[in-house]
Amino acid sequence: MFKSFGVAVAACIALTSSPVLAADKKSDLAIYGQLPNIETVRISPDGSKLAVVLTNSEQRYLMIREVGGEALTRVAVGQTKLRSITWAGEDHLILVVSQTEEVRGLMGPAREYYMASDFNWKTKKLVPLLRNQEDSMNVIVGAPMVRTIDGEPIVFLEGIHFVDNRGVNTLYRVNLRNNTTRMLDYGARADADDWLVDATGEPAAQSVYDGKRGRWSLRMKLNGAWRTVDEADTPMGSYGIAGFGRDGKSVLVSRADDKGNDFLREYSGVDQHTDLPSDLSGLIYDPATLALLGGATLKGDELTYTFFDAGSQKTWNAVVKAFQGDRVSLVSWSKDRKRVVVQVDSAEMGPAYALVDLNTKQASWLGEVYQGVTADQVSPVRAIKYKAADGLEISGYLTLPKGRDPKNLPLIVLPHGGPEGRDEPGFDWWSQAVASRGYAVLQPNFRGSEGFGWDFVKAGFGEWGKKMQTDLSDGVRDLAKQGIIDPKRVCVVGASYGGYAALAGATLDRGVYRCAVSVAGPADLRKFLLTNIRVNNGEAGASQRYWLRFMGADGAKDPDLTAISPAQQAAKVDIPILLIHGKDDTVVRYDQSQAMADALKKAGKPVQFVTLDGEDHWLSRSATRLKMLTETVAFIEKHNPPE
Template identity: 70%
Template sequence: MFKTLIAASAACFALLCGTAQAAAKPDLAIYGQLPSVESVEISPDGTKLAFVATNGDERFVVIRQIGGSILKTIYAGAMKLRGVEWAGRDHLLVVSSRTAEVRGVLGRSREYLMALDYNVATGQQTGLLRNQAESMNVILDWPMVRMIDGRPFAFVEGVHFVNNYGRNTLYRIDLDKQTTRMLDFGSENDTDGWLVDASGQAVAQSLYNQNSGRWGLKIRTGMNWRKVDEAQAPMGSYGLSGFGRDGQTILVWRTDEKNNDLLREYRADGQRADLPSDIDLSGLIHDPQTLALLGGYKLEGDDLKYTFFDPEAQKTWNAVAKAFGSERISLSSWSQNRRKVVVLADSATEGPAYALVDLDARKAEFLVQVYKNLAPELISPVRSIKYKAADGLEISGYLTLPRGRDPKNLPLIVLPHGGPEGRDAPGFDWWSQALASRGYAVLQPNFRGSEGFGWDFVKAGFGEWGKKMQTDLSDGVRWLAKEGTIDPKRVCIVGASYGGYAALAGATLDRGVYRCAVSVAGPSDLKKMLLSVREAHNGEASSSQRYWLRFMGAEGIKDPDLAALSPAKLADKVEIPLLLIHGKDDTVVRYDQSQTMADAMKKAGKPVSFVTLDGEDHWLSRGATRLKMLTETVAFVEKNNPPD
């Protein structure tokens, strides 16, 4: 579908269009480069588009008139742009992040969010929270945009220091006048979130104590704040999820006594009600003007299902989805009246692309491919699979097969996801596609502990870190070998974050399955990692630490079981080639985790390769270093597990 639109459309962004060249082994940059376009946002009045564009390592914010030319291109250099958001007709908020160690702030370097306002009419750029007394110029969450008397305001959570202690404090920014006012609503040391209504009034406050794991909700009535609920939430704050169905109630994503997810609406008087159990959502959609909850979406199996409470809205969305045929579409943004909709359409044969749907004109317009130069002949087929683990638990996942090769006795790369409570999903995956372009089958298993398959499936992963969570991967290898799809003697494991740990565990704990292993930002010494998490929280216990321990099955940092699960303590058992890759600016899994593994390998007299990605974070946010990671990984597996 999209190839036809590409050929016919004159709306292609000139800055980004390119010609794809087919090759036996295509350039890895086609897959490893950053997306050419991200975060396509339509203005509230439906007349303009704004998006983040990338060319190599250079990033831009582009503003374009719908049906017309580019109005403005803002050069951002190598800045890590995280997205854009319109605030009225003439203001565009640009959010970025930066890894930094701030003088006077306890702990190691962290990833800090920042935002600036770009005035489309005047061309003026202004950093939010600049020059605020006793405050940092960083934001703690995405800005809340509110139109008050027809004028745009941004409400921002920032850090204000009281007696040398940083508090989550709410700021009100008049974007037209460029004035900022700190709103003193009695924030506490434990405040971790705010909610502002459509009139610009702060109406709810979330509190969370990292040490005790206790969450609380305060709602404002008149000039007074009252705590209306509190609960133990050892794995992290429940926070605030916006407004409920009437645009007035406060919505919180809670868990019940069985740890099932539920959406609870709170009234100002403390009365509460849970949304019906048949409303099963994982993401929420709110009205851009009234802020009322309209519905949401959830990945059910391989289908991304959107649910709207209003039957007419549901009918409209179904019509939009139907127009794209077999493409898997998701909502990117829409105009204030919801009549112009930007969608991301992911085609199994042509990759992801953005399109604009005009419901009044009843037409869809192709905008741009997400990955420049990605042609259909460069995309390998992906199919859903299911197999049984050794204990009988059903594991689902995705198998990418190299294009043009007979799917028999293929070399295999196992590519486990991070989290570990994450999941792989259908759709274009740049990493697996890059590996498949070299001739490998790629297995992405949703091992036990992965989200999206019910609480019992998540709970099945508790205490199975490095155990059944690991053998779920090798059980998939054995199943594919039994099916005749892969050659069990030609299998490597590659992963990042928890997937990087799984790669290390494949070399130390579940041996005899893999010919080589590549760990990208993988934990190697679990005790050391937990200590770094505690250090990041000023020596206190934290929800992050409790999250890890739940899957590790350990009682605490001193638990001897941690050593038995730590690849760095088992380096003498490694019998396969090992490659470590790590970003120097990683603030999630610290760089020293790979250093520790490399040192342990050398001490054990084992060969190891170690690649440092200078200036790179945990998410591979920079183009050059992301491509370097992919290039080094492919060269390593091709050497140690030749695909031909």
């Protein structure tokens, strides 16, 4: 369909004014550690404009520009944590931001709250949404749903309305033209946790979840009345609603069978449903009809897009082929699906955004995700597999320092968070930064990781701090056996659950690592679970059950938690430890690292503790993210020199 991309591409358009950082023999860590220079790109419904979120070392910007033309406006967002942007017609953008707050009158500690605003790029007027609503908060609890009704963009938001001092997930309708807001279908169910609005602006479905019982139900509006069409026991959390089905009217839910295998179910009424193939994860919808078109899934190391319609599949295959084997992801497309924004991840150059015009059969670069990262600063990544001690096959990724012979290298083990997450192929800023200093980097998908089947996830149940931990050191031993790494020069570094794994490497699986760095890692599991109960107003709900399943404990006070809590095993530490934690972390609270630091000091063990002021669990700010990376690299270079 296209000529080779190198021929079809237009000249690269520089979207930021930030200078490219000079690279010497060792690249400046800032080119990896600051936030991406382009965080996201969204194309307008008619395909004529692009909304681009840019960052530099200090703040974010939102730029609106013509496709192939000049910038129309550019506004500074500052250090606001801008989480998403959504076009609402051609003149409006819905901006979703978040901030950490402890709200007076609400039980529990500080939380991360999300808020929505309407930005009219023509008038440059920013209007907060859901403000001044009686007995309500100005926060949202779901993604904005934009519908065009009688030619006007209408936004539907899930907010919090208080009834008898209890917050209820409630649906609101916002007319952007006259800035009027009204509440819809209030009182349908107190335990509502998700809504779906059809193309005409009518509520079509509602997900309800009883956290105490672990019971989910789906309600649909049929012939003007709400009916319960399905129920299920879901102790690990609500199924919610995925969107509309293939006809744009049926309701789609991502479910699991009694063996834990995922599948999609389309509901058209009571006792009326159809099950779809289970290999679709990242679902794709028609921006005009809201109908399900297909989905994306990571099969092994290959990102695959599957469309129900043969014509759409052929078109997408041609788009991917035009980029000569690079990993291509769908980001945004126009309402007619003729102009498509994609992210292209090159093994040699790193990730960049591009615009594909299916009318002209041309593609053009929009800009690099990480400005300043060149081919000389991208280290090669290879997919690997090895056997754990019990014979289970573990996969992962090995990043090798560019230009170095892959023999007897120093190694950094970098386990992912979750724990039911996974590492994926492609550019990873953290592993690339560490590799730029001369280290090999191992990112293992240990048992319990998602994406490798339910049996592999189940293999992690009860193995927190046990086989999930030795899956990491088994990878070290495999690389040492091949002669790729020096087993005497290994450190472990991670964030969230990966931070726990780093601490467990220093306390539970000793003798493997020379140093450990934990970024926002749980350290005292009993305290971690009790805090989670406090956040949920005293209820041990779905998230509690999720953690306990992996920990293999009966409850927050189970004495078995002591044996797998690094803070309780601090006396065993015989390597240096660096703790890094954001003060505003609401997922793994700051006091987890504080507890570990106190335990290490009491035991007379070496520890450094770095506080990231104003930072959350996701390293959302450029300066503190770079500080984390700089402190980490300095620590491992001191205790595990790369030369």
